[in-house]
Amino acid sequence: MIFHPRIRHIAGKGPVFIGQGPILSTFLSLSRNIEGFQFPATASANTLESVAELGLAAMHHEDVRSLLPSMFQIKHELLTSSDRELLVERELMDRSHTDIAACRVFVCAEDGSASVLLNGDDHLWLHMTAPGPAFRELWDRMSALESALARHLRFAFHPRFGYLTGAPSLAGTGLRIKFLIHLPALGLSGRRKRILERLEDAGLAAEPYFPVDGKAAGNLFLISNRTTLGEREEDLGNRMTEIVMAISREEERTRAELISRQKMLFLNACGRAYGLLRNSYLIPTSEALDALSIMKLGADSGVFQRFTRRDWAELLLECQPAHLSCRMNMNLSPVERGKCRAARFRERLHGPEAAAETGAGPES
């Protein structure tokens, strides 16, 4: 068994990146430490055990549980590497938390919209995701969860440094806000690099979501805050939302210009991307992501009438390694993955008979 049943269940849930237009999703994470205990990186086994027990005890109170619907908990060491990879792909776990460490516990809402990691970089790492630009809703929910936990746990707090974290660069609010944004047109126009570099002035950073050789496969970027001290959570979130919305408007404006000026080229690109995904028998991740990026551009612009953003978001998740392994219920080599990925695309864009042609279709 390479996947924990709970994680397999989550893999079957709806897609995360379903937002309309360029802004696909918003992710929020909040770091907290319990007062009086050493931070996890250097803490003793006894301390880690105490923290895990206190954290779980707090989470099992009714007021906290109601904010994490039907939550379940799994010891981190019982998750296979595929499980952890799948959680990263679904944005429920940070990649820096995938290594096994003592007394690390993963807690997750059953619908996959929120998770808590005990004994990660900090004692508690609360994480939530929502489609589209959704800072407001997410922060209300996150703040409620934090307040509920704070009724049962006393968090390490300093009047000057705010909430204390293992990495002082996160001290203050302990909050990371991330927006997943899709910027193909700005990339084509050659202005994307300049725009993203200017984010630094606002204390923000942009990084490729799928970095391949230093480039952003699929034209997907994560925009996140670098500052946590000296600004209220709402102010930061609203400021970031404004900036990200402005970039999104710029992207949409560029798209409209691109389509009106070079309609033929645009349609050609969409048609070829569709053809590639529909007719491949072996397709590597980065190629698939780039083609999907153009498909999304086409879908947003009304070129593909029957290809919805939900279809797109599902394909984006399904073409990633752990989701493919989960679907086939076996560990796959890169070549096998390329085959399965292609088969999945053929099935989704063509109909089931196309996938069966090579026998590499999904298990029935």
Place this chain on the structure above:
Amino acid sequence: MMLCQICKANPATIHIQEIVNGETNTLHICAECAQKRNLAEGNAANSHFHEMLERLTQAIANSADLKLAELFEQKKPQEEESRDIQCGVCGASWHAYRKNGKVGCAACYDQFGQLLLEDIGLNQHGSVHCGKTPPETVEQWQDPTVSERINLRRELERLRKGLDESVRREEFEQAAELRDKIAAIESELKSAELIPDESTPETPPKKPRVRGGRRKSS
């Protein structure tokens, strides 16, 4: 008795050996000099220590008659570089923070105070926290048993440390006393609520297998 190679006054109690290019170099120094130069044993200072040692041994290999004391001063020109502070609570050092960007515990923030603020303040929006703060009064805590448990846990940590210490010092009477106290607290904690630490894989994900909100039996 061998004298310290740095101060040439105290007996050398720390001996360091390193092999560079197949050649073995040995350094004998006293504890005082070691501490002065942040060479005290301890994991936190280790990385810094190794770096210094490497330079040192290389230099020895290059010119055997170069005086060590001079070398130390020469290789440490900046005051800030050589200044190290250790957290009295968890033992994390300022140098370790500069290396990996992490501190060990909440007390580190007070210990490194101004230095830390200067360091992180550069890239921050402001230098004082604003935004959410914890509930201020204990009355706002809904559940006194949890805070009580936290206090017990903390006490347990303290006692365990004390026990290790007295065993090391071979103060067995005190150790026995501490052991009994630890056992008492442990049984108190056990008699209170215990959390099932695992959701069994086979359970259908309909009902969470958790027990919550249960207080100590009265």
